Amino acid sequence: MYLSTNQLKKRRFPAAALALSTLSTGAIADPSSRWQTNLSPGVTELGQEVFDLHMLVVWICVAISVAVFGVLLYVLINHTKASGRTPATFHESTVVELMWTIVPALILIAIAVPATNTLIKLYDSSDSDVDILVTGYQWKWKYEYLSKDGGETFSFLSILSTPADQFEIGATAEKGENYLLEVDEPLVIPVNKKVRFLVTSADVLHAWWVPALSVKRDAVPGYINDAWTIPQKEGIYRGQCAELCGKDHGFMPIVVKVVSEKEYEEWVASKLSSSKADLTEKSLDELVASGEALYNKNCSGCHAVNGTGIPGVFPALKGSSIALGDVNAHIDVVVNGAPGTAMSAYGAQIKPDELAAIITYERNAWGNNTGDAVQASDIVNFNQ
Amino acid sequence: MSEHHGPATGIQRWLYATNHKDIGTMYLWFSFAMFFLGGSFAMVIRAELFQPGLQLVEPAFFNQMTTMHGLIMVFGAVMPAFVGLANWMVPLMIGAPDMALPRMNNLSFWILPFAFAMLVSTFFMEGGAPAFGWTFYAPLSTTYAPPSVTFFIFAVHLLGASSIMGSINIIVTVMNLRAPGMTYMKLPLFVWTWVITAFLLIAAMPVLAGAVTMMLTDIHFGTSFFSAAGGGDPVMFQHIFWFFGHPEVYIIILPAFGVVSEIIPTFSRKRLFGYSSMVYATASIAFLSFIVWAHHMYTTGMPLAGELFFMYATMLIAVPTGVKVFNWIATMFGGALTFETPMLFCIAFVFLFTLGGLTGVMLSLAPVDFAYHDSYFVVAHFHYTMVAGAIFSMSAAVYYWLPKWSGKMYNETMGKVHFWVAFIGFNLTFFPQHFVGLAGMPRRIPDYALQFADFNMMSSIGAFIYGFAQLLFLYNVVQTIRKGKVNTDEKTWEGAEGLEWTVPSPAPFHTFSTPPTVK
Incomplete structure (x- = not known):
């Protein structure tokens, strides 16, 4: 068994590639197939190399399993009390024990070499375009x-x-x-x-x-x-x-x-x-309308579509002191986030015109009837 | 024996217990209860993953399920089960009258129900239970955690205290209370594996305590150990966690190795092959477990040299682990095997744990781990080692020693039914997870792309079968104790060796008041 793994290792790319072609062009031609059972080499050279390494180790593991479980199965079938055996009395053998310490170590070294080479390539992110x-x-x-x-x-x-x-x-x-x-x-x-x-x-x-x-x-x-x-x-x-x-x-x-x-x-x-922000003045209705879609896309994950949040985890905006209180405090929380909480600084993520629409929506939805229309220019001025 | 009194009556017997057998029994029943609690969370997880789309639970609750399933199984089911086994068996195996520190033994057990009551009570708190995975990576477990995280932290502290006390007790007992003639190299392998496990626990648990304490001060006292915004380092959390976490997985598996090394010789009617190499292999695994932690962190952006070191060290673990597997098979080789339920579980252990070990070698290879990491392939791997390893060996241990504990024999047919249902259910659950993992399904997700649907449904059906198998297990244990055939033989099993088989069945309240002599 160890002989065959060594042979496999020497011819690893042809052997692995052959094995791969039976596996990947047979049952699982389409990588997104519902019966995909293996890694996919993907569309990069590195991915192919990782895949080859994976298949090399898979086949080594298969070979080891066949050998070890083969012996186990043989013992389970033949060395039973039912077959009328008297149990043997041996309980150690230095030679055998050394063998099964050294041989696996050699196999591991043989795997470590290609693994090291691939890892070095994986870490080389220089000269990017x-x-x-x-x-x-x-x-x-x-x-x-x-x-x-x-x-x-x-x-x-x-x-x-x-x-x-x-x-x-x-x-x-x-x-x-x-x-x-x-x-x-x-x-x-x-x-x-x-x-x-x-x-x-x-x-x-x-x-x-x-x-x-x-x-x-x-x-x-x-x-x-x-x-x-x-x-x-x-x-x-x-x-x-x-x-x-x-x-x-x-x-x-x-x-x-x-x-x-x-x-x-x-x-x-x-x-x-x-990617430029649109800084023109908008009506309250326009802001609320575009704000609703933007809110549902960016904010509803935590604060929920109906503004109620998740009690104990994410605060509600419906009836909240921030959404009903001072506009600048509201803008501040959205633009700069709330440190120490899950609320991140959206000033870096979303354009000012969209932030304005979201904040306007939050101040006028779910019964938060402040009537405030926050304009993109308010956000830009706030940042300055 | 006449100067010794029997157990106290009623609740006092258990509350004030100092007897190693009573405390062992309480540990075992407690862990059994936790096993069902953690298992019921697994059933919720698999029911939700039965088909694509959300059907039963919201994602936030799903995360609470995965988190609590892991925490309860690791800290509530497997660890206390093996501590219970150690309490029962270590004094009996070394010819000691009891554990060396019986009152501390009482305390280390009674901490547990309170710790888990606190942990489970988080479900009823605002924001729900911890939902950040059993590995509780910061800052999801600090800045972004539900308020109940503080209770989780205190529960972990209590569990750590309990484990450390239990470990000290085992080490002191083995060092001081061995019967005359019981030299270290004559200790049953179960005792050896537990001594080594106890040292691992004493080294690893304080590190865990340190990690959760830093979380506590980050959350409540304005420190920034794990917060980048305050100059801290979220990756440091992972280093600290896994410096505990990797030894932890060996804490779980080493006593399982010990159990298997006791049972296989009995039913092979042949001495354990390579006893001394088993001891050295266990010690080597324990040592290596402290220098491989960052193989859980290959994708965190460690420098290349670090990756290589941890990859080579991790691959090395395959050598002593292989020695163990080969020794077990060599023990069976040339024996006269019979296949009672404990032996079936042990053979399945050797088979399935080896599969988990082989996928472990695959995962150790850093460049390929970039593809496997955090996918279902990892979930399959560690359930092959943890369930087929720890849980199967624990099932074997219960069937093997239950006649000694209860003086009653279990029903062999029912035992075998339990085994086969568990074996089939287990493999149906976890083997397909290798496939979906390799095909790209991330772990810890409540819903998945349509291409993963078929294997997930298979996995869920397997899980329900495996869950049902555990009901059979409970039924078997209860039926044995209540109605089992009376078994008063000192030596239940023909091929059994060891001091525990020289005392009556059921083992009387006090044993080895006069130490036996070991030749």
Whole structure:
């Protein structure tokens, strides 16, 4: 058995690749198939290497299992009292015991070598073409495209777009194809370019995980971790937050759209031009109308659609002293957050015109009839 | 024997208990109750995951279920079960009249019901029970935690105090109360594994106490140990937690190794193979358990050199663990095997724990762990080691020693039914979780993408079967005690060796008042 594992190791790529092709092109041709039983090599060279390493170890484990459980089964069938045996009396053997200490150690060393090489590659995030700052929030992702030469940057939030009537208790709507794995605005990156992700968090721990891109990194407040990918195939790749981050941990997916370089550049240009805030004056009705949608998207996760929050965990806004009190105190809490609580600083996340609409909505919904219309300019002036 | 009195009557017997057998019995029943409580949370989890969409519970409550399931199973079910077993069996195995520190023994038990009452009461508090996972990573467990976290912290402190007292008691007992001639290298392996476990507990539990105390001051006294905004470090929490947490998993599994090493020789009618290498392997595993903690943290952004160190150290654990598995099989090799219920559980242990060990080797490889980490693959791995390891060995231990404890024999057919239902239920629950994990399903989510639906439904059905198997277990134990065939043989099992099989069945209130001599 050890001989065959060693042979397997020497020819590891052909052997593993063969094994992989039977596994992945047979029963599980489609990686998102419902009967997928294995890792997917994804669309990167590193992912393929990780996959090969995985398959190498799987086959070593299979070989060890066959040998060990083979002996076990033989003993269970043959060395029974029912077969009329007198038990043997041996109870030690230095040679055998040394053997089964040394041989596994050698197998482990044989695995450690390729594992070390792959890990070194995984850690090499140098010479990137595109840098993206990924920030985890309870329960959404913010993507900020950093500029190499100090030019303009832009950012946007990416939030689950599966409607609640597909998943909430008592939901009746039919679940869509990409149920829980779809967002309002995906991350867009160019094909065949080295993209570096700088991953951090604004509140609790999260982890940014896209299996097909072979990227998983913890998002830790106060730290910036980096990870990288070079996607070799255009397409849409989906992932999820991998670190428990509270109530809606299961509802903050990641969608990455890998496009051609030309398409990517056009997309960047359009994002740059559309990321300016609209500072024109709006009527109360306009603000409340656009504020409702924005509130439901950004705030209802904690404060609830009907503004009641979750008692003991997230405060209600309906009838709250902040939503009914001084406008500037309200703006302050939304823009700067409430330190030491789960309320994060939205000034860094959402454009002033949208913040104005949200605050106006909060001050005029669910019986909070203050009649206050907060304008985008109020937010901008507050920041100054 | 005549100068010794019997047990007190009524509630006083239990409240004021200082007898190792009474305290052992209380530990065992307490852990059994906690096992059902933690198990019922698992049933809620699996019922919610039966199909995609939310059907039964809100995500916030789901997180309370996963958190409390882990905490109750680890601290309430498995650990007290093995402490109870140690209380009963260590004095009987080393020829001691009782534990060395009987009043402390009483205290270490009676802390537990209060600690768990406090922990479970958090369900009824505003904001609900802890919902941040049994690993309670900061800052989700500090700044972002429900107010009940303070009660969780005090409960953990109490559990730690109880464990440390229990450990001191075991070490002192084994060091001082061994019968004449019972040298260290003659100790039954169960005693050896418990001595080593006790040292692990004494080293690890204060670290846990430190972690929760820092959480307490972060929450209430304005410190910033784990808050980046105040200059603290959330990753440091994970280092401290896992410096406790990794030894903790060996605290759970080493006594299980001990149980299996007692039972397999009995039903093989052959001495344990490689006794001394078993002792050294246990000690090596215990040592290694303190230098591998950060393999739980490969994705946190540790430097490359750190990753490599923890990867190599973790891979090393496979060597002494392999030695143990090979020794158990070599013990059976050439024996005259019979397959009573305890033996069935032990064989299943060897088989399933080895599978969990092999996935452990896979997880130890840092570059591949980036793909496995925080997926259901990890959930499958640790349930193969914890359930098929600790719980299966505990089931084996109960069937094996119940005739000694109660003087009654269990019904073998019913025992075997329990085993097979548990074995099938367990594998149906956890084997498919390897698949969904590799396919990309994160752990600790209340709802999932449609591609994971089939394996999750399978897993849930398996879990209900496994849950039902535990009702059979309870039924078997109760029926044995109430109506079991009377068994007064000192030596219940033909192939059994050891001092516990030289005392009458049921074991009288006081045993070894005069120490036996061990040749």
